[in-house]
Amino acid sequence: MLLTICTLSQLPQAIALGDSFTRHSVHATGSSSVILGLVDDPARLPVGFVSPYPLLPVSELLETTLLAELSARYTPTEFAAACKPTFIAEVFRRYPEVDKLLYADPNVYFTGSLSTIWQNLEESTALLTPFITRNPADSLWPDEKFFQNIGLYSSDFLGFRRSAETDKLLAWWTDRVQQRAFINYCEGLCLDQIWLMHVPVFFKDVRIIKNPGWHVALWNLHERSLQQTENGWQVTGPEGQDQPLLFMNVKGWLHPDQGFFPHQNRLRLSDRAELAPLLATYRQALTAHEGLMQCPVKSTYGQQPEPVVLRGWRYTAVQSFRSVTRLIDQFSIPR
Amino acid sequence: MTLAFTICSINYLAQARTLGDSLRQTNPDYQYIIGLVDKLSVANLPAELVPDYPMLEVDKIGIPDFAAMCDRYDITELNTAVKPFYIDYLYQTYPDASAVIYFDPDIIVFQPLNELNEALTRHSLVLTPHTCSPTPDWERPNEQHHLNTGIFNLGFIGLRNDATAHQFVNWWKDRLVYECRIDLCEGLFVDQHWVNFAPVYFNNVLIDHHLGYNMAYWNLHERFISQTDAGNWVVSGERASTPAQQTEPLQFFHFSGYNPDKPDEISKYQTRYSFPNKSNQTGGKPYRFADKPEQQRPDVRPLFDLYRNQLLANQNELYRQYPCVYIKPPKVFRYQRVRKLLKLPFNKLITLLESR
Numbered sequence: 001m002l003l004t005i006c007t008l009s010q011l012p013q014a015i016a017l018g019d020s021f022t023r024h025s026v027h028a029t030g031s032s033s034v035i036l037g038l039v040d041d042p043a044r045l046p047v048g049f050v051s052p053y054p055l056l057p058v059s060e061l062l063e064t065t066l067l068a069e070l071s072a073r074y075t076p077t078e079f080a081a082a083c084k085p086t087f088i089a090e091v092f093r094r095y096p097e098v099d100k101l102l103y104a105d106p107n108v109y110f111t112g113s114l115s116t117i118w119q120n121l122e123e124s125t126a127l128l129t130p131f132i133t134r135n136p137a138d139s140l141w142p143d144e145k146f147f148q149n150i151g152l153y154s155s156d157f158l159g160f161r162r163s164a165e166t167d168k169l170l171a172w173w174t175d176r177v178q179q180r181a182f183i184n185y186c187e188g189l190c191l192d193q194i195w196l197m198h199v200p201v202f203f204k205d206v207r208i209i210k211n212p213g214w215h216v217a218l219w220n221l222h223e224r225s226l227q228q229t230e231n232g233w234q235v236t237g238p239e240g241q242d243q244p245l246l247f248m249n250v251k252g253w254l255h256p257d258q259g260f261f262p263h264q265n266r267l268r269l270s271d272r273a274e275l276a277p278l279l280a281t282y283r284q285a286l287t288a289h290e291g292l293m294q295c296p297v298k299s300t301y302g303q304q305p306e307p308v309v310l311r312g313w314r315y316t317a318v319q320s321f322r323s324v325t326r327l328i329d330q331f332s333i334p335r
Numbered sequence: 336m337t338l339a340f341t342i343c344s345i346n347y348l349a350q351a352r353t354l355g356d357s358l359r360q361t362n363p364d365y366q367y368i369i370g371l372v373d374k375l376s377v378a379n380l381p382a383e384l385v386p387d388y389p390m391l392e393v394d395k396i397g398i399p400d401f402a403a404m405c406d407r408y409d410i411t412e413l414n415t416a417v418k419p420f421y422i423d424y425l426y427q428t429y430p431d432a433s434a435v436i437y438f439d440p441d442i443i444v445f446q447p448l449n450e451l452n453e454a455l456t457r458h459s460l461v462l463t464p465h466t467c468s469p470t471p472d473w474e475r476p477n478e479q480h481h482l483n484t485g486i487f488n489l490g491f492i493g494l495r496n497d498a499t500a501h502q503f504v505n506w507w508k509d510r511l512v513y514e515c516r517i518d519l520c521e522g523l524f525v526d527q528h529w530v531n532f533a534p535v536y537f538n539n540v541l542i543d544h545h546l547g548y549n550m551a552y553w554n555l556h557e558r559f560i561s562q563t564d565a566g567n568w569v570v571s572g573e574r575a576s577t578p579a580q581q582t583e584p585l586q587f588f589h590f591s592g593y594n595p596d597k598p599d600e601i602s603k604y605q606t607r608y609s610f611p612n613k614s615n616q617t618g619g620k621p622y623r624f625a626d627k628p629e630q631q632r633p634d635v636r637p638l639f640d641l642y643r644n645q646l647l648a649n650q651n652e653l654y655r656q657y658p659c660v661y662i663k664p665p666k667v668f669r670y671q672r673v674r675k676l677l678k679l680p681f682n683k684l685i686t687l688l689e690s691r
């Protein structure tokens with residue numbers, strides 16, 4: 001089964017993700033194999049909208065006071081992160097026949113057979129994918145230090161197998177993120193994601209997947225090359241050659257302001273012409289759900305303002321002012 | 336042959352000798368070396384203070400532009416930054432060594448490290464996490480501190496002499512030339528935080544969950560000590576009162592942040608536990624956590640007393656008086672109010688530009 005969590009404005013992407021999952025899932029048992037977790041108010045859905053997949057609104061998971069508390073505490077991004085483990089645990093509870101569950105961000109899109117993923121879950125309780133699998137060995141951004149700030153494993157894709165260990169993991173994670181899903185690098189916090197750093201240590205049979213065909217995204221394209229073959233897309237990277245492309249993540253790829261790396265300068269998409277057909281396929285998949293594009297952009301929950309992504313002269317100016325204040329702080333005055 | 340080494344300045348030689356004595360007793364086949372971040376020619380130690388172990392001075396291991404590194408770093412940063420350079424030097428100097436094991440000087444090894452030796456025949460790196468299970472509360476240190484400073488404790492690392500470990504050491508060296516600083520906002524905490532990358536960049540890294548490895552104040556919540564009738568220290572995941580508890584031999588204990596002058600304090604870096612010690616009850620004040628038996632740790636007290644006695648027997652009082660030649664006066668940034676005033680217009684502009 002697949003779970004994603006989205007706001008109303010992310011519904012087209014979430015449905016495209018669900019479609020891609022269904023297409024590549026051999027054992028798909030109709031539409032109930034995809035659940036759309038909604039961190040938004042279903043009352044604001046467009047009139048007459050019928051979701052192809054069951055919607056699970058966050059208000060069904062959290063009691064009203066807790067919901068209000070989390071909404072007041074967090075930005076929309078932090079709020080969604082704070083609800084993620086609760087959604088995962090709830091899906092396991094509501095669907096007792098489900099043995100293996102994938103979580104994917106709405107920006108994820110499946111492009112290959114899922115059997116490898118299920119097979120990996122036979123032998124482990126949880127699957128994690130690292131952002132990068134090699135030292136970038138350049139002076140570009142994001143650098144290794146920034147990956148330490150946000151956590152080395154992406155929380156945009158996770159796999160779980162039903163087990164006592166998974167229950168323990170989800171209970172622990174839920175507890176941590178309800179209080180501490182802020183983005184605050186100085187305090188060692190970053191959403192639900194940085195907590196994953198403890199997961200391979202605290203819990204048994206957690207597998208770190210470095211296969212280049214998994215989770216191809218803006219942040220790892222520099223270490224992976226893609227090729228369209230008659231057997232579909234294949235990926236070569238530091239940990240494998242000609243691996244089938246199983247899924248990609250378009251976060252920050254379609255819309256540069258999205259995600260953790262709005263100012264990334266390692267990858268110039270214009271240099272990677274081979275990626276154009278992949279993106280075209282994705283855009284095509286989205287157009288099927290264009291009708292939903294009028295959904296309200298601002299989500300219902302998460303009342304703290306999101307940080308603004310600066311561009312152009314504003315960004316340059318703020319960078320320069322910051323370096324001036326740093327200089328003032330560190331200037332040593334001889335006695 | 337396996338090399339074991341530590342790194343310290345002369346003021347910590349009592350600790351380094353205590354570690355060496357414990358290794359000589361429990362793992363006599365290891366060759367033990369003290370990496371010295373200090374100059375023997377300046378200290379001019381009297382004969383009775385010269386340790387019975389080979390010492391390798393940091394200016395002799397060929398660190399490129401070592402003088403600049405000394406200028407850049409304070410004493411903590413410098414002592415940690417040289418770690419991979421020592422490992423690399425040992426690889427080069429002892430090509431026949433099958434493995435290199437680093438221990439912080441404030442460690443005592445209690446057992447022949449058979450499982451570690453065995454693990455190092457199968458794995459390129461062996462790392463010990465600060466804690467193998469969630470921390471029980473938000474006292475210091477807790478999981479969030481480890482997120483900021485590193486999942487693994489770098490008071491210990493075991494490295495096989497193989498290509499993967501060499502690659503790791505070379506990458507680590509490169510990082511530590513300039514970025515062995517403490518700057519949590521920038522994702523930096525000396526040599527330790529970097530090692531989070533080890534299981535991500537390299538395969539064949541063992542994250543060792545053995546409760547007897549690198550026991551210290553940061554994992555007391557999941558480890559309890561008792562002594563067998565034969566006098567051996569054993570660790571259990573539960574308090575001793577449980578019958579039929581599972582135990583493992585204590586392999587090594589890390590007395591981080593312990594001060595023999597304050598024998599009633601577990602570590603200056605932690606707030607979670609205390610020894611229940613009547614001698615604490617000075618001036619009618621009850622000892623710390625007197626009303627919270629779950630936060631008292633009588634089980635570990637004998638280990639700390641043992642450590643204190645060994646430090647005193649190894650001349651801690653004399654060694655600690657030697658100042659390190661690489662120590663610099665701490666940087667003091669004066670005129671804070673002037674600086675704040677100067678920054679004000681810039682900070683206002685930043686806020687303005689970042690507002691919608």
